[in-house]
Amino acid sequence: MASRSSLLKVILLGDGGVGKSSLMNRYVTNKFDTQLFHTIGVEFLNKDLEVDGQLVTLQIWDTAGQERFRSLRTPFYRGSDCCLLTFSVDDNQSFLNLGNWKKEFIYYADVKQPDSFPFVVLGNKVDVTERQVSAEEAQQWCRENGNFPYFETSAKDATNVSNAFEEAVRRVLASEDRVEHLVPTDAVNLHRKPRNTSTCC
Numbered sequence: 001m002a003s004r005s006s007l008l009k010v011i012l013l014g015d016g017g018v019g020k021s022s023l024m025n026r027y028v029t030n031k032f033d034t035q036l037f038h039t040i041g042v043e044f045l046n047k048d049l050e051v052d053g054q055l056v057t058l059q060i061w062d063t064a065g066q067e068r069f070r071s072l073r074t075p076f077y078r079g080s081d082c083c084l085l086t087f088s089v090d091d092n093q094s095f096l097n098l099g100n101w102k103k104e105f106i107y108y109a110d111v112k113q114p115d116s117f118p119f120v121v122l123g124n125k126v127d128v129t130e131r132q133v134s135a136e137e138a139q140q141w142c143r144e145n146g147n148f149p150y151f152e153t154s155a156k157d158a159t160n161v162s163n164a165f166e167e168a169v170r171r172v173l174a175s176e177d178r179v180e181h182l183v184p185t186d187a188v189n190l191h192r193k194p195r196n197t198s199t200c201c
């Protein structure tokens with residue numbers, strides 16, 4: 001019998017420069033670039049993994065955080081299985097904006113039951129010495145806004161990056177409302193992009 005893998009769409013949202021592209025690249029390619037390249041619109045990469053015995057193809061969507069690209073990113077929110085709300089621990093404003101990102105996602109993804117949607121919060125750049133947001137503040141925000149899991153990550157030194165994406169997968173698999181998108185792993189799908197391919201608009 002064909003083994004089957006679930007296709008999960010996970011989307012990274014947060015202010016420009018917090019490290020969304022870097023987190024995706026660290027997780028999928030295990031590389032890090034110190035240069036800043038603002039994303040224009042969206043890009044995605046795929047990664048196959050196994051979580052708790054379940055095969056999963058994770059489709060990670062990296063979005064442009066800058067306000068001027070809003071209309072280019074929002075059409076891609078629909079169909080997301082999990083949303084990673086990302087801020088940078090050395091940028092208090094990016095933390096204060098988390099609530100706006102959550103609202104924007106719920107509106108444009110047309111989430112019918114926001115209270116049960118799987119969000120995960122990432123406080124990135126924990127390798128820096130000058131923090132503006134403490135772990136306690138971030139944990140409190142997560143408790144007050146839906147009991148979201150919180151991960152302190154560093155795309156630079158890879159701290160917690162895999163853990164955060166794996167927790168996103170666990171949250172999705174545990175969520176009862178998820179629509180199953182099963183992909184037979186031993187079949188050829190002519191409509192499917194090759195693994196680890198990105199696209200941009």
Ligand SMILES: Nc1nc2c(ncn2[C@@H]2O[C@H](COP(=O)(O)OP(=O)(O)OP(=O)(O)O)[C@@H](O)[C@H]2O)c(=O)[nH]1
Pocket residue numbers: 014015016017018019020021022023033034035036037038039040063064065066124125126127128153154155156157
């Ligand atoms: N010290 C440190 N720098 C990081 C980390 N993650 C990303 N950066 C740097 O932060 C800058 C912005 O990173 P990006 O990944 O481009 O940020 P982004 O959120 O994708 O930005 P937009 O595409 O504009 O939305 C780059 O110079 C990265 O090298 C990290 O964990 N630690």
